[in-house]
Amino acid sequence: MRKNTIVFAVFLMLPLSLYAYNISAISAAGFPFSNSDLNIDGMEIEDFEDATLANGLNVGTGDTVNLTTNFNFNTDIVNSSALAWDGTNSLGVTSSFTWLEFTPGTRSVAFGVSDAESTTPDIVLFNGSTAVSVFNNPFSSFGGFGNGVRNFYFRIDAQEGEADIERLRLDISINFPMTIDRVAFGVATTPPIPEPSSFFALLLSGLILFKIRKN
Numbered sequence: 001m002r003k004n005t006i007v008f009a010v011f012l013m014l015p016l017s018l019y020a021y022n023i024s025a026i027s028a029a030g031f032p033f034s035n036s037d038l039n040i041d042g043m044e045i046e047d048f049e050d051a052t053l054a055n056g057l058n059v060g061t062g063d064t065v066n067l068t069t070n071f072n073f074n075t076d077i078v079n080s081s082a083l084a085w086d087g088t089n090s091l092g093v094t095s096s097f098t099w100l101e102f103t104p105g106t107r108s109v110a111f112g113v114s115d116a117e118s119t120t121p122d123i124v125l126f127n128g129s130t131a132v133s134v135f136n137n138p139f140s141s142f143g144g145f146g147n148g149v150r151n152f153y154f155r156i157d158a159q160e161g162e163a164d165i166e167r168l169r170l171d172i173s174i175n176f177p178m179t180i181d182r183v184a185f186g187v188a189t190t191p192p193i194p195e196p197s198s199f200f201a202l203l204l205s206g207l208i209l210f211k212i213r214k215n
């Protein structure tokens with residue numbers, strides 16, 4: 001009985017511990033949010049309300065990893081208060097590949113997603129010239145999709161021992177554009193809200209320890 005319990009534990013915990021980088025999201029249902037609500041206190045913020053990008057952030061489009069920064073406020077910004085996560089402007093994600101490039105030392109990145117359909121967006125994380133981790137439609141588990149509305153506030157955190165977040169590539173089908181806004185990046189002073197899976201893992205390990213000790 002004891003042996004069975006331990007095997008069961010390893011089997012369930014393994015996929016969780018191998019999951020690279022921490023991905024989480026906050027539902028748009030509680031909009032508007034303060035920085036504290038979003039756990040982005042102390043991070044740099046780009047709100048896309050003017051033509052200048054925050055220091056440490058580049059935005060570009062193209063199909064190779066060699067990002068040529070080509071952010072153009074006049075053509076890349078979508079003006080809609082229904083989609084914005086602050087102010088009235090957002091970055092339109094209308095190309096197949098839209099790149100966000102961050103200053104060295106960036107450990108956490110977060111942004112609001114709006115106007116996204118459930119079938120299209122993917123996020124690919126690049127370090128150097130290599131895609132080190134691919135999140136195949138990470139949005140699918142977050143729900144809240146729909147055109148013309150805010151969907152959720154996405155977040156990725158590098159865990160201890162993992163490389164900095166250099167670049168994220170947002171992949172969409174050009175027939176299904178979306179927008180992002182209130183990009184936060186840097187070193188978070190507050191951790192993301194733990195995922196239900198993390199809670200489950202903690203609960204599970206607690207229960208297993210209890211059971212092992214009892215035996």
Ligand SMILES: [Ca+2]
Nearest residue numbers: 047086087089
């Ligand atoms: Ca904005």
Ligand SMILES: [Ca+2]
Nearest residue numbers: 048050052053
């Ligand atoms: Ca700006």
Ligand SMILES: [Ca+2]
Nearest residue numbers: 115116176177
């Ligand atoms: Ca859309």
